[in-house]
Amino acid sequence: MELTELDDVTSLQLAECCSSTDNVTAITHKSPIHGMFLTTQLCSIRDNEMLCDVTLVANGAKIQAHRLVLAACSSYFRAMFTNEMIERRKKEIEITDVDPNTLEALVNFCYCGEIRISDANVQNLLPAACLLQLSEVQDVCCDFLKKQLDPSNCLGIRAFADTHACRELLRSADKYALRNFQQVVGTEEFMSLSYDLLKEIISSEELHVQSEEQVYDAIVQWVRHDLEHRRNYFSKLLQHVRLPLCRPKFLVSIGEEILVKSDASSRDLVDEAKNYLLLPLERSKMQGPRTRPRNPLQYGEVLYAVGGWCSGDALASVERFDPLKSPTSWVTVAAMTKRRCGVGVAVLDNLIFACGGHCGQSYLNSVERYDPATNQWSCDVAPTSTCRTSVGVAVLDGRLYACGGQDGVSCLDVVERYDATRNEWCKIAPMKSRRLGVSVCVYNGCIYAVGGSNGESPLNSVERYDPRSGKWELVKPMATRRKHLGAALFEGTILAVGGRDDACELNSVERYHPAKDEWTSVVAMNSRRSGVGLAVVNEKLYAVGG
Numbered sequence: 214m215e216l217t218e219l220d221d222v223t224s225l226q227l228a229e230c231c232s233s234t235d236n237v238t239a240i241t242h243k244s245p246i247h248g249m250f251l252t253t254q255l256c257s258i259r260d261n262e263m264l265c266d267v268t269l270v271a272n273g274a275k276i277q278a279h280r281l282v283l284a285a286c287s288s289y290f291r292a293m294f295t296n297e298m299i300e301r302r303k304k305e306i307e308i309t310d311v312d313p314n315t316l317e318a319l320v321n322f323c324y325c326g327e328i329r330i331s332d333a334n335v336q337n338l339l340p341a342a343c344l345l346q347l348s349e350v351q352d353v354c355c356d357f358l359k360k361q362l363d364p365s366n367c368l369g370i371r372a373f374a375d376t377h378a379c380r381e382l383l384r385s386a387d388k389y390a391l392r393n394f395q396q397v398v399g400t401e402e403f404m405s406l407s408y409d410l411l412k413e414i415i416s417s418e419e420l421h422v423q424s425e426e427q428v429y430d431a432i433v434q435w436v437r438h439d440l441e442h443r444r445n446y447f448s449k450l451l452q453h454v455r456l457p458l459c460r461p462k463f464l465v466s467i468g469e470e471i472l473v474k475s476d477a478s479s480r481d482l483v484d485e486a487k488n489y490l491l492l493p494l495e496r497s498k499m500q501g502p503r504t505r506p507r508n509p510l511q512y513g514e515v516l517y518a519v520g521g522w523c524s525g526d527a528l529a530s531v532e533r534f535d536p537l538k539s540p541t542s543w544v545t546v547a548a549m550t551k552r553r554c555g556v557g558v559a560v561l562d563n564l565i566f567a568c569g570g571h572c573g574q575s576y577l578n579s580v581e582r583y584d585p586a587t588n589q590w591s592c593d594v595a596p597t598s599t600c601r602t603s604v605g606v607a608v609l610d611g612r613l614y615a616c617g618g619q620d621g622v623s624c625l626d627v628v629e630r631y632d633a634t635r636n637e638w639c640k641i642a643p644m645k646s647r648r649l650g651v652s653v654c655v656y657n658g659c660i661y662a663v664g665g666s667n668g669e670s671p672l673n674s675v676e677r678y679d680p681r682s683g684k685w686e687l688v689k690p691m692a693t694r695r696k697h698l699g700a701a702l703f704e705g706t707i708l709a710v711g712g713r714d715d716a717c718e719l720n721s722v723e724r725y726h727p728a729k730d731e732w733t734s735v736v737a738m739n740s741r742r743s744g745v746g747l748a749v750v751n752e753k754l755y756a757v758g759g
Contacts, residue, residue: 255282256324268305269320274313275305278320286323288346311341319345330357336373343377352634355382362389364396368403368410388586390414392421398431404438408446411435416453418508419586425455426463436472448478455503456486464490514750517583518543518757519567520553522744527552527573531583536751547588550581557606561613561633566594568615569601576600576621580631595636597629603697605653607660609680614641616662617648624649624668628678645676645685652700652747654707656727661688663709663725666696671714675725689730691723699747703754708735710756711742718743718759 244250258264258279265277283290293300300306308316315337322328328350330338335354342350358370359382371386373379390397391414397403406414414420415428422428432450436443451473456464464487473479489499496504516534520527529552532543553570560566565583567590569576578601580594601618608614613631615638617624624647629638644662651665660678662685664671671694676685691709698712698719707725709732711718718741723732742759749755 252325255279259324266304269316270305270307271311271313271316274316276313276317276320278323282323283320286347289344311344312337315341319347319350322347322350328353330354332361339373339379340377343379349634351379355379356634358382359385362386364393365400365402367393367397368400368406384586388419391417391419394421394431395423395427398427399434403431404435406435408443408450412450412453415450420507422507424460425458426460428454429456429459429467433470433472444472447472448476448482451479451482452503454482455505455507456482457489457499457504458506459486461487461490515585516748516750516755516757517546517558517565518746519558519565519583520549520556520570521758522554527554527571529553534750534755536753546585547583547590549583549590550592551577551579553577555602555604555618557604557615557618559606559608559613561608561611566606566613566631568606568613569597569604569618571602576602576619593636595631595638597631597638598640599625599627599629601625601627603649603651603665605648605651605662605665607653607655609655609658609660614653614660614678616653616660617644617651617665619649619668623647624666642678642683642685644678645687646672646674648672650696650698650712650744652698652709652712654700654702656702656707661700661707661725663700663707664691664695664698664712670694671696671712688727689725689732691725691732692734693719693721693723695719697744697759699742699745699756699759701747701749701754703749708747708754710747711738711745711759713743717741 259277262277265279267278267280267283269276269278280290280294284294292298315334318328318334318338319341328338330353335357339351339354342354355374362370362385367386367389371383371390374382374386394414411432415432420428429451432447432454436447436450464483467473468483473483489496489504516536518532518534520529520531522528529548529550531546531548533546534543549567552572553567554573556570557568558565563585565585566580567583568580569578571577578596578599579592580596581590581592582594583590597615600620601615604618605616606613607616611633613633615629615631617626617628619625626643626645626647628641628643630641631638647667648662648665649668652663654661654663658680661675662678663675664673666672673691673694675688675690677688678685694714695709695712699710701708707727709723709725711720711722713719720738720741722735722737724735725732738756742756745759746757747754748757
């Protein structure tokens with residue numbers, strides 16, 4: 214009814230409600246189920262072929278859809294339906310080079326956000342997703358293929374990735390083939406390699422072999438597999454075998470190989486290697502690419518020290534410690550693009566992420582990523598929504614979590630989660646306490662935020678985040694208040710190391726037993742350390758800097 218038709222009592226109640234100083238005059242409601250509800254309804258509408266305004270045709274099969282949904286999910290369709298393309302006004306649109314089952318699966322993904330990927334369909338899904346510019350499906354297909362890599366298929370997956378310009382997958386397949394070269398040699402895919410690709414592989418500094426004799430044996434196998442057409446490639450490939458690094462006995466034996474004996478260039482390469490070994494005093498004059506040992510990627514665990522603070526300034530430098538290769542020395546690697554103290558660091562998919570920090574002049578929300586394979590930092594990672602230093606960072610279930618810190622104005626309880634497939638951060642439930650100088654680690658599918666400071670005093674409290682419930686809960690507190698401490702999972706328990714209390718830096722260490730929910734003291738460090746970095750490498754715990 215109209216307002217003028219209200220009776221006196223209703224009018225009085227309305228007047229009292231509007232005049233009350235305690236009454237809320239406006240609210241903003243954000244539905245937690247709206248996204249799921251909308252998705253469900255869209256799927257239902259399409260399943261019942263209601264309001265469909267476009268038909269996609271693949272090999273004669275017709276698939277009903279809605280332009281708006283397709284345009285919202287795919288840049289390919291958005292351009293088709295919003296620009297002056299001939300398909301804009303067509304009711305039926307032919308999609309070439311995509312089979313009906315694949316197109317149906319991708320259209321379903323646009324509506325439901327779900328797709329099944331298997332060995333049987335991934336080689337159809339990936340090129341179709343590339344064509345339709347469904348980047349999320351592309352990424353998931355590439356991740357699936359990365360997990361399928363083995364010696365028998367890595368070269369085929371590499372070729373597939375190269376054809377479809379999937380750079381990350383191409384790089385992963387390359388690294389796998391180089392690392393597992395001995396297992397790859399002799400496979401059907403290896404025997405089918407092109408000359409150019411084989412040359413690229415055996416030329417690599419990162420080729421992982423026990424000796425150059427294995428490289429020689431590999432090219433002999435490849436040439437003999439199709440001797441008529443490959444014989445002329447032998448001497449060209451032999452140039453990339455580092456024969457001077459082989460055993461003298463081996464060099465004598467290959468001198469009898471018909472492929473060597475019948476080719477002058479090959480004989481010269483073997484003679485060059487023999488001279489290098491027989492004339493040690495002349496070796497300084499004979500140095501070249503073939504006398505230099507390869508430098509394959511090391512796949513043992515190594516330790517990186519990233520950024521920090523020294524002599525009154527923030528650092529961009531990064532150092533690497535390999536306990537197996539150089540147990541007494543650190544090696545400097547590529548520096549970050551920004552100086553960062555109070556930076557949060559974690560490893561995701563063998564890449565190092567450096568989050569936030571302070572550059573000496575301002576608080577940072579930028580994030581950069583280091584690839585040990587290329588020794589390069591890249592800045593194409595999305596920034597966090599909040600500038601923060603003294604932040605705790607950890608990885609759980611393939612996602613990066615940034616917890617707490619400070620932004621220059623206040624201490625933070627904010628927690629953000631990074632999805633690498635989408636390159637985006639989202640806020641999740643905040644911690645129960647504001648924490649700067651907090652240390653975080655992961656145990657049994659949960660994140661533990663240990664200690665820190667609330668901006669006024671150090672904390673001994675510890676809280677745990679369970680992604681299944683999306684909630685933080687308090688666990689047993691430490692005996693000592695600690696900020697700027699180190700925490701790590703070690704031998705099934707969480708160690709809280711060093712830090713600072715109200716009075717001074719600490720060398721004490723406490724151990725948390727999750728099953729018992731209790732802390733116990735363990736042997737102290739030799740030095741007091743605040744701002745200490747803590748990591749487990751090859752089953753040993755390292756406390757770095759501070």
